Amino acid sequence: MKIGFHTDAFNSSAFSFEKALAWANANDVHYIEPGVIDGVSWIHGLGYFPHVALYEDPALLRKTMEGYGVRFSQVDAAYPLSGKEGPSRGLPYVLKTIPWAAHAGCDHVATTDGLHPPEGLTDAQAMDMMKASYEKIIEVAEAYGVTITIELHGYFTTKPDMVEQMLAFADSPLLRLNFDTGNTFIAGQDPVAFCQRFLGKISHVHIKDVSEALAEALRGKDTGIAISHCAIGEGVNADNIRRCLELLRDNGYTGVLSLECEGQGGPLIEKSLAWVRSTLAELGIPEEKA
Secondary structure (H helix, E strand, O other), rough: OOEEEEEEHOOOOOHHHHHHHHHHHHHHHHHHEEEEEEOHHHHHHHOOOOOOOOOOOOHHHHHHHHHHOOOOEEEEEEOOOOOOOOOHHHHHHHHHHHHHHOOOOEEEEEOOOOOOOOOOOOHHHHHHHHHHHHHHHHHHHHHHOEEEEEEOOOOOOHHHHHHHHHHOOOOOOOEEEEEEHHHHHHOOOOOHHHHHHHHEEEEEEEEOOOOHHHHHHHOOOOOOOOOOOOOOOOOHHHHHHHHHHHHHHHHHOEEEEOOOOOOOHHHHHHHHHHHHHHHHOEEEOOOOOO
């Protein structure tokens, strides 16, 4: 399996994307997952935000990344598609991201739903609306050969039966699952059972632990964690992560494990990286490096 990380780890540290690339290079990590910005922002323009903007030239950015020995595992275009603004804001955002990602050498784009039930819509209406959006998204994704992942993060996507319906929105091998160990746990689900059910559809994985305090406060009451302030391996979800890795190993998964945690400028995500690497070694899973 491959190890990567989401640049959310460095949001609070005011890193630039290139500084996140430098961290990856220094820690022998070769896969990175940023969010994409559609527009301009002062905090990004001044180099205080570790994500990428769609106005940046993808070919030149790809060349910069090659200099650090890092490539994209996925870019995050996860504006909620389940609410009333999904078709007007979320859909154009994803459609614009797909060709940019392809030119940047990235073959995965993440999408998701909202954290809460969509106001003014029944579940059935929201599902029908999302289906129409995903049909268009997959049409464009197939033209560029880009895999679209549904990230487990919200009201619909942390319910296994709903996820099964969403994965059938389009008859395409490019509609896949971004499995998230932390969001499934905080939503009150069993991450291991969730992983087992969708093993054949998983194309990208977020590895995220949950602190005991956060679990006591929010488990079963929320659907997603913006970023975990717990090093992977030090929380109450560590055993579930290990068991999910065993399932993925036994099913032949060779994709990216994208680490998600508050980095504290490096120390916390470095602890997480060490735990994941040692756990892979204990489980007999080779780490594939670019």
